[in-house]
Amino acid sequence: MTPSASRADRGGADQIPGQARKTALHAQGRHDRPAPNPYVRGLRPLSLATALAMTLALGMVFFYAPLEAEQGFLQKIFYVHVPLAIVALCGFVLGGLLAIVYLRTRDPRWDMRSYVAIHISLIFAVGTLITGSIWAKGSWGHWWVWSEPTLVSFLIIFLLYATYQPLRFAIEDPERQARYAAVFAITAGAFVPMNYVAVNLSTAYVHPRVFSSTSNLPGSMALTLLVSVVAMALLFTTLCKYELTAKHTRFQLRALRRRLLEEPA
Amino acid sequence: MAALELDGLTRRYGERVALGEVSLSLDTGQTLLVLGPNGAGKTTLLRVLATLLRPHAGAVRVLGSSLPADAWQVRGQIGLLGHEPLLYRELTPAENLRYHARLHGVGEQRAQEVLDAVGMTRRAREPVRTLSRGMVQRVAVARAVLHDPELLLLDEPRANLDPAGAELIEPLIQGAGDPARGGRPRTRVLCSHDPAADLAGADLVLGLRGGRPALLAPPGEVDGRAIAELYR
Amino acid sequence: MSAATGHLPRVADERDDRPAGPRPPGFVATVATVLRKELLLELRTLESVPGMALFAVTVFVVFHFALNRNGVNGDEAAGILWVTLLLAALLGINRLFVADAEDGGFDGYLLAPVSRGALLFAKALALLLYLVVLELVAVPAFALLLLEPSLGPALPDLPLILLLGDVGVALVGTLVAALAVQTRARDLLGPLLALPLLVPVVIGGARASAPLLVLAHASGPQPRWPIALGLYDLLFGLIAYAVFDFLLED
Numbered sequence: 250m251t252p253s254a255s256r257a258d259r260g261g262a263d264q265i266p267g268q269a270r271k272t273a274l275h276a277q278g279r280h281d282r283p284a285p286n287p288y289v290r291g292l293r294p295l296s297l298a299t300a301l302a303m304t305l306a307l308g309m310v311f312f313y314a315p316l317e318a319e320q321g322f323l324q325k326i327f328y329v330h331v332p333l334a335i336v337a338l339c340g341f342v343l344g345g346l347l348a349i350v351y352l353r354t355r356d357p358r359w360d361m362r363s364y365v366a367i368h369i370s371l372i373f374a375v376g377t378l379i380t381g382s383i384w385a386k387g388s389w390g391h392w393w394v395w396s397e398p399t400l401v402s403f404l405i406i407f408l409l410y411a412t413y414q415p416l417r418f419a420i421e422d423p424e425r426q427a428r429y430a431a432v433f434a435i436t437a438g439a440f441v442p443m444n445y446v447a448v449n450l451s452t453a454y455v456h457p458r459v460f461s462s463t464s465n466l467p468g469s470m471a472l473t474l475l476v477s478v479v480a481m482a483l484l485f486t487t488l489c490k491y492e493l494t495a496k497h498t499r500f501q502l503r504a505l506r507r508r509l510l511e512e513p514a
Numbered sequence: 515m516a517a518l519e520l521d522g523l524t525r526r527y528g529e530r531v532a533l534g535e536v537s538l539s540l541d542t543g544q545t546l547l548v549l550g551p552n553g554a555g556k557t558t559l560l561r562v563l564a565t566l567l568r569p570h571a572g573a574v575r576v577l578g579s580s581l582p583a584d585a586w587q588v589r590g591q592i593g594l595l596g597h598e599p600l601l602y603r604e605l606t607p608a609e610n611l612r613y614h615a616r617l618h619g620v621g622e623q624r625a626q627e628v629l630d631a632v633g634m635t636r637r638a639r640e641p642v643r644t645l646s647r648g649m650v651q652r653v654a655v656a657r658a659v660l661h662d663p664e665l666l667l668l669d670e671p672r673a674n675l676d677p678a679g680a681e682l683i684e685p686l687i688q689g690a691g692d693p694a695r696g697g698r699p700r701t702r703v704l705c706s707h708d709p710a711a712d713l714a715g716a717d718l719v720l721g722l723r724g725g726r727p728a729l730l731a732p733p734g735e736v737d738g739r740a741i742a743e744l745y746r
Numbered sequence: 747m748s749a750a751t752g753h754l755p756r757v758a759d760e761r762d763d764r765p766a767g768p769r770p771p772g773f774v775a776t777v778a779t780v781l782r783k784e785l786l787l788e789l790r791t792l793e794s795v796p797g798m799a800l801f802a803v804t805v806f807v808v809f810h811f812a813l814n815r816n817g818v819n820g821d822e823a824a825g826i827l828w829v830t831l832l833l834a835a836l837l838g839i840n841r842l843f844v845a846d847a848e849d850g851g852f853d854g855y856l857l858a859p860v861s862r863g864a865l866l867f868a869k870a871l872a873l874l875l876y877l878v879v880l881e882l883v884a885v886p887a888f889a890l891l892l893l894e895p896s897l898g899p900a901l902p903d904l905p906l907i908l909l910l911g912d913v914g915v916a917l918v919g920t921l922v923a924a925l926a927v928q929t930r931a932r933d934l935l936g937p938l939l940a941l942p943l944l945v946p947v948v949i950g951g952a953r954a955s956a957p958l959l960v961l962a963h964a965s966g967p968q969p970r971w972p973i974a975l976g977l978y979d980l981l982f983g984l985i986a987y988a989v990f991d992f993l994l995e996d
Binding site: 422423424503504507 | 529
């Protein structure tokens with residue numbers, strides 16, 4: 250049953266099957282397929298690079314880095330804890346920078362990127378707390394120590410950024426939500442280094458640092474640490490890309506559904 | 515000289531269109547009447563013109579300044595009377611108007627003058643929360659015209675007013691030939707649910723439906739059927 | 747047109763020369779106007795400061811029972827004082843923009859030809875004043891109820907440290923209050939946002955105050971803490987000034 254040409258003219262193009270449909274849609278200035286997802290580009294090579302880097306890092310941690318005299322095998326968790334901390338801190342600051350770009354351009358894509366950066370960094374921050382706690386238990390006997398500034402400042406930062414999502418969900422207007430989230434991201438992002446300094450100041454005179462300073466590491470440990478940081482950074486980027494891809498797809502789906510619903514019958 | 519120039523003004527609320535492709539031109543001293551059912555975007559349009567909301571797409575020029583870039587230039591020349599009176603309930607009308615007068619750089623004496631003009635002299639020293647809705651509306655009108663704006667944005671100005679109150683405020687919200695303004699014409703945008711009463715005073719009629727302009731014509735070309743179609 | 751009652755008298759003559767309207771107020775004048783309105787509202791309703799002061803004194807009593815102590819000094823004293831002041835400040839922060847949100851104060855301000863930053867400044871000044879009044883009640887109460895050593899030797903330094911801390915609390919508090927007031931869970935979100943951000947103030951303030959409140963040989967504060975507080979105030983002042991506009995506009 251072939252629909253008449255006049256139906257196509259009146260916007261009934263969706264009901265026309267096959268090639269005629271494509272032509273009809275085109276005539277109305279619409280396309281059958283949405284634009285390809287920009288975040289998907291480069292996702293596979295990035296994932297591969299991440300997998301490689303992580304394997305290399307793990308290999309170095311177990312077979313290349315020397316066993317530390319005092320703390321033994323447990324010390325190797327340092328190669329997970331410190332990279333997690335560094336990448337999380339950078340991620341939070343990055344979230345703030347992306348928020349600045351959003352406020353300048355008002356392009357919701359930047360808001361999405363800021364959200365994802367903060368979201369993933371929060372997960373990494375929880376990882377920092379957990380690995381730090383394990384390390385503390387192993388070498389100091391307690392699940393929590395106040396004398397380690399990294400652990401303490403991450404607790405504060407976690408408590409702060411844990412309010413990010415509740416804040417977003419408490420605002421209904423999407424544009425206002427993005428704007429307020431951006432203000433939060435900028436404020437909190439600027440606060441992160443400030444907080445780190447403040448906590449360091451306050452603990453320096455109470456106890457000596459539990460964990461050895463990273464500045465006087467022997468070469469092999471330093472190299473392993475460097476590789477671990479790079480691997481963690483790659484992991485962060487890959488996870489962000491995955492989440493952005495998923496969000497973008499959902500967004501396109503909603504846009505399509507909206508277009509279909511708005512079509513005249 | 516065009517007081518208002520809108521070209522494809524669009525404002526979204528999330529994915530919904532609050533205002534879609536509104537285009538019109540209004541000269542100085544003219545009155546634009548905006549009609550439409552609830553939720554059609556009348557209030558959104560007023561808020562964009564008042565520089566409270568920024569347009570998401572399209573061009574907007576108010577009193578010669580383009581929004582949102584030059585909003586700061588025209589802010590002092592626009593008066594808004596919306597659904598909310600914008601008065602602190604715990605302060606008196608006199609205190610509220612003095613506050614607004616200072617914010618606009620207007621002398622405090624003027625605050626007293628507008629209060630007298632809306633017939634609120636007696637109750638000017640009691641907190642706003644003790645006043646009836648009609649009185650609050652009158653004070654709100656006073657607040658809107660306090661700084662003698664060139665562009666007056668009115669959202670159902672006669673709401674909550676009894677006939678006496680409506681008569682009191684009528685001269686204040688008029689556009690043409692107010693001697694207090696040296697005879698300079700005042701441009702007005704009026705949202706109304708009572709087209710019968712306001713059609714006569716309008717120079718241009720805009721009908722909104724779902725945020726989009728369904729009707730744009732001089733009042734002479736607008737008949738009852740078109741209006742009814744709008745509210746269907 | 748001229749209904750007798752609606753006829754407005756002629757506005758001042760010198761304005762006829764200028765095509766535009768009246769002259770908008772400058773930054774300082776705007777801050778003064780808003781501050782005046784804030785203080786007028788607070789004096790009229792008394793809904794922030796008395797509550798804050800009462801809350802602080804009550805918390806001191808609670809601390810007595812919770813710690814089972816008759817007197818504290820040194821680090822403990824500094825800690826209890828700062829935490830109590832901080833929690834009382836949260837009450838004030840929660841109420842800072844409520845009247846504006848409910849009575850259309852934001853719109854009323856945004857319609858005027860004034861700078862957005864002036865609103866922030868005025869509100870932060872108002873909050874600062876509330877905190878100072880709070881401390882004028884709470885610190886003597888603390889000295890009376892819980893502090894073991896006398897307040898005398900702490901005197902010229904302690905108020906200054908409190909003031910430095912107050913500035914930080916006022917800035918962060920205003921920012922957080924503006925952020926939280928237009929959301930759904932404003933009473934909960936405000937404190938949750940403010941407390942982590944104010945941890946450095948607690949660190950600096952308590953560390954600075956502790957040596958002032960010891961039993962014997964009360965000494966001055968270590969200089970690093972007031973300096974840290976000052977830097978915090980400066981940094982947050984800049985941040986707040988930069989981002990506040992975005993909270994007000996639509």
